[in-house]
Amino acid sequence: MLKAHMSVICRSPLFSGIKTEELEQLLNKCFHAKIQTYARGEVIAHREAPVEFFVLPLKGRIAIVSERSSGERIIDIMREGVPYGPISYYSGAKRWIVTLEVLADSVALLIPHDIITNPCSKSCGMHVKLTENMLGIVSCSAMQLDLRLNLLSYKGIRERIVYYLLTQSSLNGSLRFCLPLNRNEMADYLNVSRPSMSRELSEMKSEGLIDYHKNNITIIKPDLLAKMTGEYPLKPRE
């Protein structure tokens, strides 16, 4: 079970600088980490619940959801190999600040949170390395939040769309790429209403700024778009 996913696990920034053999030892003997499978619709962690483990997604599609009783929600998608939970835990809150919702059948590694704060005798050698890795991961997550904050600080729908498209383009290293979100999810991500977003998208298409069929986007006038956001196409990351 664990074997099948070792390649993804090895590539996780949490374990960078640790040899594969050491890692297997660590996972089995010390961490008591568990592979868990989830079906679409399941909830891995509930907002407000205590953080008992970090979630390291290995396969599938898991959403990070902040939902209000009023129905508004904003979402993001977890990235393979990047553990979620450390921020909630190490900030001292020790409770989930978001809900993790499974969008498509997924597999994740659950890592008890005490791997770093209470290293067992065997993993002590890795303690420092793991803490350093964790520092990098949490910093990157914070950058991700900052990116999102920048996006939401645009007041216009068009600016948000442009910022998002430029970011995606930059991540893909091309002006043609495939959107990872469907329209509903994208509207949630941009924190705008879906019809308004659709309206804007088709206007942008008719103005010849972009083109798209389904989820395949082509940016036609990158420089014009870049001018609109006033700043910042973004460096990819990690």
Added chain:
Amino acid sequence: MLKAHMSVICRSPLFSGIKTEELEQLLNKCFHAKIQTYARGEVIAHREAPVEFFVLPLKGRIAIVSERSSGERIIDIMREGVPYGPISYYSGAKRWIVTLEVLADSVALLIPHDIITNPCSKSCGMHVKLTENMLGIVSCSAMQLDLRLNLLSYKGIRERIVYYLLTQSSLNGSLRFCLPLNRNEMADYLNVSRPSMSRELSEMKSEGLIDYHKNNITIIKPDLLAKMTGEYPLKPRE
């Protein structure tokens, strides 16, 4: 110079668990940290510039600003004793993602960033502790960003105001408190226009939800307000 500020420095979460005598040694002999004073209007760090040091504010008022060429800007205020820079640095970007702008004459401790990644022989004993502290700080900063994200995800001005007021109330542990921001800054923080915010504030006052004179706010109907945000008054922090 350093002496005068030791009490604030000692209380910084960056040095928690380190004794005062050890700390003085550390600061003088190993870190080569510098006390720096700034006048209103000065810029401590420029967005995009390389991160050469972390900024630990000791006194005064320093704003964290994200500004666009289009003039839109969002701001936050640095908290005494909480270093800024680690996220930019440890995420691997190694460049400032914001600008630090001095609002009122201030004093800060500048800490070369290599205190953790390249510990000198004398500070090695503290290396682990410092890294752990840093992990906590970065996590808390990320929580702060998440909080902000939550605020901006409200589409209505009133909801944002309410969320902000409830947060401040919770921080002060009272329904009567003093706003730390003037109207302009608060409008920037909420990412709305100042006149619209003023309009909403006075409507809320006339509806008897809140009362205020200058910066002194009283929340009159806390339960009604709490219902409006649908969620989350927030736990203080750190």
Added chain:
DNA sequence: TTTTATATGTAGCTTTGGCAACAAATCGGA
């Protein structure tokens, strides 16, 4: 294939909030 569900595009109407412009008030020197 037909049927049902889900995703996407479109349109009209209404509300919200941005903006500009101005008035009132507060503050800090000279």
Added chain:
DNA sequence: TCCGATTTGTTGCCAAAGCTACATATAAAA
């Protein structure tokens, strides 16, 4: 004390975007 500068409150107008409702399209299931 008075004067200029900054801060705050207020108003009206207009554009942007939300919402409902429906049409179309694509995908999945029967």
